[in-house]
Amino acid sequence: MARKRIILRVIVLFLTIFLHFSVSLSESEADILVKFKESLENTGALSNWNNNISPCKGDDENWVGIFCWNGTVWGLQLENMGLGGTIDMEALTKLPNLRTMSFMNNNFEGPLPNLTLISGLKSIYLSNNKFSGEIPSNAFNGMLYLKKVHLANNQFSGPIPASLAGLPKLIELMLENNQFDGEIPMFAQDRMRNFNVSHNQLVGEIPLSLNNFSASAFDGNRDLCGVPLASCSSPDQLTIGTIIMVAILVAAALAALVVVVIILRRRTQPPQQLAGAVAAGAAVFQQGEKKANAVDLDRIEQGQAGSSGSSSPEKSSRGKKSEPNMKITFLREDREKFDMADLLKASAEILGSGVFGSTYKAALNDGQMMVVKRFRYMNNVNKEEFYEHMRRLGRLNHPNLLPIVGFYYRKEEKLLVADYMERVSLAVHLHGNRSRSNSCPDWPTRLKILKGVVKGLLYLYNELPSLTAPHGHLKSSNVLLDRSYTPLLTDYGLVPVVNPEQAQEHMISYKSPEYKTSGRITKRTDIWSLGILIIETLTGKFPSNFLQQGKSSDTNVAAWVESVTGDDGDMEVFDADMDRTENAEGEMMKLLKIGLDCCQTDADRRPDIKEVAEMIEEVKEKGS
Structure with missing residues (x-):
C-alpha cells in the first residue's frame, strides 16, 4: 500500500510539472510581447501591439518594430520611439528565436540590462540612450553568437568589460562618447571590422590588434597612446605655451653655456673682444626666444x-623685423x-x-x-x-x-x-560618432550628397582637363558637409604637387586596378573611386580592405564589393541604419547598379563622368 502511494505521488508530481510546462509553452509570442510592453513607458508608437493579431505572418510583420522569419519573431527594432522604462529581458527569454534587438535613440536609463539571459543574441544596439553606471566584467559571458554591440552615446563608466574581448564572433564594437576608463582589453585582430572607443577616459597603450583602425576610433582619450595615435614614449598633450616655455629654457641654457665658455676663455682673449662675445651670447638667447615664439x-x-625649423622672423635692420x-x-x-x-x-x-x-x-x-x-x-x-x-x-x-x-x-x-564645415565629413556620418548632432543620414540625404559629389567631380573634369585624375583622392573623409548636408569636395587636384612616391603609396587613385596592372592611372580612375564611394554610402560599409596603407589589389576590391552586395541583389545589402522613403527600394538598387558599373576592373568599360552624372540625376527619392 505504501509503495502504491509513493508511485501515485510521483505520477501526480509528473503531471503537475507537465501541466506547468504545457501552460508555459502555450503562451503565444503575442502574449509575451504584450507583457514585455508593460515594462516600457511612453509606448504610443506600439499601439498595434495587441493580442487580436499575431505579430508575424510568415516572414511578414503585422506589428511595428518586429522582424519575422518563418512565422516567428527573430528581431526587435524599437528605435526613435521615445521609449523609457525597463527592458524586461526575462520576458524576452520566452522568444526562442530572438537574435537581434535595437533600442537606439530612446530614453532608457539605469544600468545595462542582463543580456546574458538571451545567450543566442547576435546583435544588440543600445546607442543614444541614457544608460549609466559600470558594466560588470562578466556581462557578456557565454554569448558565443554575439557579433555586434553598439553602446555609444550613453553614460557608461568603469572599465570596458573584459568579457567583450572573449566573444569568439564579435566583429563590431561601438563604445564612443561614454565615460569608460582604464585600458583597452586585447581584442582578436582577425575578426574586428568596426571599432570605436573615442571620447572616453581610456588610458595606456592601444593593443597591437587594433592599430589597423584610424585615429578617429580613439580620439578624445587624453591618456591613450600608441599606433595610430602618438607614440607612448613621446610627451603627451603639451600645450603651445608649454612648448614655447621649453624652447625658451633650452635657449637660455645654451646662452648660459656660451657665457661659461666665454668666462673660461677670457684670459686668452683681448679685453676689447670680451664685450662683443658676451653680446653674442645674449643674442643666442634672444634668437632662441624668437624661434620659440614663432612655433607654427x-x-x-x-x-x-x-x-x-626655420620659421623665426629674420632681422632686416636694428629694431625692425x-x-x-x-x-x-x-x-x-x-x-x-x-x-x-x-x-x-x-x-x-x-x-x-x-x-x-x-x-x-x-x-x-x-x-x-x-x-x-x-x-x-x-x-x-x-x-x-x-x-x-x-x-x-x-x-x-x-x-x-x-x-x-x-x-x-x-x-x-x-x-x-x-x-x-560644421557637419564635418561624410565618413563621420557613415562610420563615426552617430551622436544626436551627427545622426545617420537617411536615403534622401545620401542621394542628395552623392548627386552633389558627382556635380563637383564633373566640374573638376571640365576645369582641370590636363589632370589625368582631376580629384585623385576621392573618399568619404574628403566629402565635407555643410549645415544642410550639401557636399563639398576637398583635397582635390593635389596629384601634381604631392611627391610621386608618397602619392603612389597613399592616394586613392593609385589603389585602382589599372594602376596595379599597368602602373598608370587614367581619365576614368576617379570614376572607380566614385563607384567605391557610392557603394560605401549605400551600404554603410567601410572599404578598409583595399584602402589600407600600401595596398592596391583589385582582388580586395572584388572581395569587398561581393561581401557588401552579395550575389542575389538582396535588399539587406543596404545600411540597416538608413531610414528610407516609401517605394524607394527600386531607386536605391538603381543607384547601387551605377556604383557597381563605375567599379569595373576594366577602366574602358566604366561610364565616363558625363554618363555617370546623367544616370545619377535620373535617380529619384522614391519610385512611381
Missing part, C-alpha cells in the same frame, strides 16, 4: 611639437585677411591626423572658424610651380567644392587654409 601650427601634432615666413597667401578676395601670428594666438583643436599630416580647427579672434591642413610630402615641387598650381586651384568656384582660402609655403611642408 604645422609643427604641432596631437598636442606635440617638433623642431622649430621682416616676417617673410609668417605670411599666408590668400586665394580669395572675399575673406578677412589674417596671418600665421593670428593662427598662433587662435584656440586650436585637432580634427584628425592622416597620412599627409594633421588637420586643425582654429577659432580666430574675430570669430572666424577656419580649418588648417598640414601637408608633408610636397617638398619635391619648387616654389614657383607650387604657387602657380595653388592659384589655379584657387580660381575654381563651384557649390560642391570647398574653396582653398589660402596657403602657407615652406620647403619642408605646406599649410592649406579653408572654411570649417
Whole structure:
C-alpha cells in the first residue's frame, strides 16, 4: 500500500510539472510581447501591439518594430520611439528565436540590462540612450553568437568589460562618447571590422590588434597612446605655451653655456673682444626666444611639437623685423585677411591626423572658424610651380567644392587654409560618432550628397582637363558637409604637387586596378573611386580592405564589393541604419547598379563622368 502511494505521488508530481510546462509553452509570442510592453513607458508608437493579431505572418510583420522569419519573431527594432522604462529581458527569454534587438535613440536609463539571459543574441544596439553606471566584467559571458554591440552615446563608466574581448564572433564594437576608463582589453585582430572607443577616459597603450583602425576610433582619450595615435614614449598633450616655455629654457641654457665658455676663455682673449662675445651670447638667447615664439601650427601634432625649423622672423635692420615666413597667401578676395601670428594666438583643436599630416580647427579672434591642413610630402615641387598650381586651384568656384582660402609655403611642408564645415565629413556620418548632432543620414540625404559629389567631380573634369585624375583622392573623409548636408569636395587636384612616391603609396587613385596592372592611372580612375564611394554610402560599409596603407589589389576590391552586395541583389545589402522613403527600394538598387558599373576592373568599360552624372540625376527619392 505504501509503495502504491509513493508511485501515485510521483505520477501526480509528473503531471503537475507537465501541466506547468504545457501552460508555459502555450503562451503565444503575442502574449509575451504584450507583457514585455508593460515594462516600457511612453509606448504610443506600439499601439498595434495587441493580442487580436499575431505579430508575424510568415516572414511578414503585422506589428511595428518586429522582424519575422518563418512565422516567428527573430528581431526587435524599437528605435526613435521615445521609449523609457525597463527592458524586461526575462520576458524576452520566452522568444526562442530572438537574435537581434535595437533600442537606439530612446530614453532608457539605469544600468545595462542582463543580456546574458538571451545567450543566442547576435546583435544588440543600445546607442543614444541614457544608460549609466559600470558594466560588470562578466556581462557578456557565454554569448558565443554575439557579433555586434553598439553602446555609444550613453553614460557608461568603469572599465570596458573584459568579457567583450572573449566573444569568439564579435566583429563590431561601438563604445564612443561614454565615460569608460582604464585600458583597452586585447581584442582578436582577425575578426574586428568596426571599432570605436573615442571620447572616453581610456588610458595606456592601444593593443597591437587594433592599430589597423584610424585615429578617429580613439580620439578624445587624453591618456591613450600608441599606433595610430602618438607614440607612448613621446610627451603627451603639451600645450603651445608649454612648448614655447621649453624652447625658451633650452635657449637660455645654451646662452648660459656660451657665457661659461666665454668666462673660461677670457684670459686668452683681448679685453676689447670680451664685450662683443658676451653680446653674442645674449643674442643666442634672444634668437632662441624668437624661434620659440614663432612655433607654427604645422609643427604641432596631437598636442606635440617638433623642431622649430626655420620659421623665426629674420632681422632686416636694428629694431625692425621682416616676417617673410609668417605670411599666408590668400586665394580669395572675399575673406578677412589674417596671418600665421593670428593662427598662433587662435584656440586650436585637432580634427584628425592622416597620412599627409594633421588637420586643425582654429577659432580666430574675430570669430572666424577656419580649418588648417598640414601637408608633408610636397617638398619635391619648387616654389614657383607650387604657387602657380595653388592659384589655379584657387580660381575654381563651384557649390560642391570647398574653396582653398589660402596657403602657407615652406620647403619642408605646406599649410592649406579653408572654411570649417560644421557637419564635418561624410565618413563621420557613415562610420563615426552617430551622436544626436551627427545622426545617420537617411536615403534622401545620401542621394542628395552623392548627386552633389558627382556635380563637383564633373566640374573638376571640365576645369582641370590636363589632370589625368582631376580629384585623385576621392573618399568619404574628403566629402565635407555643410549645415544642410550639401557636399563639398576637398583635397582635390593635389596629384601634381604631392611627391610621386608618397602619392603612389597613399592616394586613392593609385589603389585602382589599372594602376596595379599597368602602373598608370587614367581619365576614368576617379570614376572607380566614385563607384567605391557610392557603394560605401549605400551600404554603410567601410572599404578598409583595399584602402589600407600600401595596398592596391583589385582582388580586395572584388572581395569587398561581393561581401557588401552579395550575389542575389538582396535588399539587406543596404545600411540597416538608413531610414528610407516609401517605394524607394527600386531607386536605391538603381543607384547601387551605377556604383557597381563605375567599379569595373576594366577602366574602358566604366561610364565616363558625363554618363555617370546623367544616370545619377535620373535617380529619384522614391519610385512611381
